[in-house]
Amino acid sequence: MESECIAVLPLAQLPPGTMAYVEVDGLPIALANDGGTVLAFSDVCRHEGGSLASGALIDGTVTCPWHGWTYDIRSGKSLVPPIGLRIPTYPVTVVDAMIHVTVSWPVTE
Numbered sequence: 001m002e003s004e005c006i007a008v009l010p011l012a013q014l015p016p017g018t019m020a021y022v023e024v025d026g027l028p029i030a031l032a033n034d035g036g037t038v039l040a041f042s043d044v045c046r047h048e049g050g051s052l053a054s055g056a057l058i059d060g061t062v063t064c065p066w067h068g069w070t071y072d073i074r075s076g077k078s079l080v081p082p083i084g085l086r087i088p089t090y091p092v093t094v095v096d097a098m099i100h101v102t103v104s105w106p107v108t109e
């Protein structure tokens with residue numbers, strides 16, 4: 001398996017409580033600043049593909065703007081039925097005030 005650590009966004013552009021959409025080699029990724037901790041996960045909802053970066057970030061969860069499926073943004077696990085589905089999550093590092101995301105290929109779910 002191959003992995004890449006990619007600079008994606010200045011930390012200053014992701015204040016606490018906000019989310020942002022980025023792409024890494026065409027892979028859609030949502031970034032969230034959850035009370036000062038930056039997390040990265042797939043932007044694509046497992047239901048019908050809604051953009052999670054456009055959803056609601058509340059207490060470590062993201063709720064899809066289309067039909068309300070909700071995920072734990074640390075584990076990626078769905079918190080509403082069907083429980084147990086998950087979205088991919090990605091390691092994040094902040095270096096020199098720049099957010100970096102590590103993506104492994106091939107992507108596994």
Ligand code: FES
Pocket residue numbers: 045046047048049050064065066067068069
């Ligand atoms: S597409 Fe996300 S809840 Fe339907």
